[in-house]
Amino acid sequence: MRTELVGAGVMLGLAGLALAQPKDVQPPRDSLMCVLPPQDVPEGLWNANLWPGGIIPYTVDAAVTQQNRDRLRAAMDELESVCGVRFVPRTNQTNYVNVRNGTSNSSSVGMIGGQQTLTMVSWHVHYIIVHELMHAMGVWHEQQRADRDQYVFINFANMQSGYEGNFTIRPNASPHGPFDFESVMMYDDCSFSLCCAAGSTCGCPFSCATIQALPAYSQYQNVMGNRSYMGQGDRNSLVSRYGQPPAACYANCDGSTGNPLLTSNDFQCFLNRFAAADPYANCDGSTGSPSLTANDFQCYLNSFAAGCT
Numbered sequence: 001m002r003t004e005l006v007g008a009g010v011m012l013g014l015a016g017l018a019l020a021q022p023k024d025v026q027p028p029r030d031s032l033m034c035v036l037p038p039q040d041v042p043e044g045l046w047n048a049n050l051w052p053g054g055i056i057p058y059t060v061d062a063a064v065t066q067q068n069r070d071r072l073r074a075a076m077d078e079l080e081s082v083c084g085v086r087f088v089p090r091t092n093q094t095n096y097v098n099v100r101n102g103t104s105n106s107s108s109v110g111m112i113g114g115q116q117t118l119t120m121v122s123w124h125v126h127y128i129i130v131h132e133l134m135h136a137m138g139v140w141h142e143q144q145r146a147d148r149d150q151y152v153f154i155n156f157a158n159m160q161s162g163y164e165g166n167f168t169i170r171p172n173a174s175p176h177g178p179f180d181f182e183s184v185m186m187y188d189d190c191s192f193s194l195c196c197a198a199g200s201t202c203g204c205p206f207s208c209a210t211i212q213a214l215p216a217y218s219q220y221q222n223v224m225g226n227r228s229y230m231g232q233g234d235r236n237s238l239v240s241r242y243g244q245p246p247a248a249c250y251a252n253c254d255g256s257t258g259n260p261l262l263t264s265n266d267f268q269c270f271l272n273r274f275a276a277a278d279p280y281a282n283c284d285g286s287t288g289s290p291s292l293t294a295n296d297f298q299c300y301l302n303s304f305a306a307g308c309t
């Protein structure tokens with residue numbers, strides 16, 4: 001089992017302004033680091049540890065507030081709109097993501113088998129949640145790509161001792177598309193800099209940066225560490241793994257497709273349909289329980305979504 005700590009700093013604010021703004025007037029960064037836990041998966045499998053069918057069961061620890069549950073769901077919703085994954089509340093699946101509060105933001109990369117933990121502390125930053133969920137979906141940090149040296153210089157002389165492994169190239173880290181400085185999976189340029197606090201990132205001058213864009217790409221120096229939007233590379237990379245999202249699966253129970261939101265009317269309509277067949281029918285065909293479960297509801301939704309075109 002390998003153990004590694006991998007950090008990613010955070011640059012808050014309006015990404016569209018990042019190119020034009022000098023660093024000293026950029027919004028403050030979040031110094032909290034993204035940490036990847038030990039990953040007991042052979043490197044050769046990194047491209048294979050995707051979630052079958054794009055279905056990602058999850059649980060949320062009881063200590064997570066409703067506000068943060070809503071934030072988590074919003075991040076999941078965005079990812080579901082980008083590619084063919086669906087985050088579903090776990091019922092009895094063996095492999096699932098357990099989301100809980102932590103002292104860092106962290107996630108295993110891809111489906112590793114059994115319960116895997118995703119911890120969040122930066123709940124207030126939507127794209128940090130997205131970042132961690134993308135790890136869980138199988139995406140490594142952008143600067144670990146095999147081609148990164150064509151775009152950036154990793155300045156080890158500026159690096160805090162003990163963090164060098166965070167900049168190790170992973171041949172399969174992000175194999176799709178061109179290098180994406182804007183990626184939400186890209187470190188910011190001061191990660192683990194000697195000019196920042198131990199184990200952290202901060203705003204730092206170019207001379208202190210641990211990741212220095214090569215001259216041909218200097219306009220991206222301040223873009224690295226974007227946590228304000230998903231880059232096109234992020235989107236393409238996810239689609240390459242999980243396919244396109246089921247774009248038209250917004251069928252309502254009355255047969256219309258205009259509204260992407262499932263309403264209580266739709267739910268009642270589903271219930272009526274199934275009740276008409278058997279008042280206690282479960283979606284799996286059993287009839288033993290009079291109680292409608294979340295599993296039944298999800299199953300109903302799946303059966304209707306399957307009819308979408």
Ligand SMILES: [Zn+2]
Pocket residue numbers: 007008034035036131135141
């Ligand atoms: Zn990360």
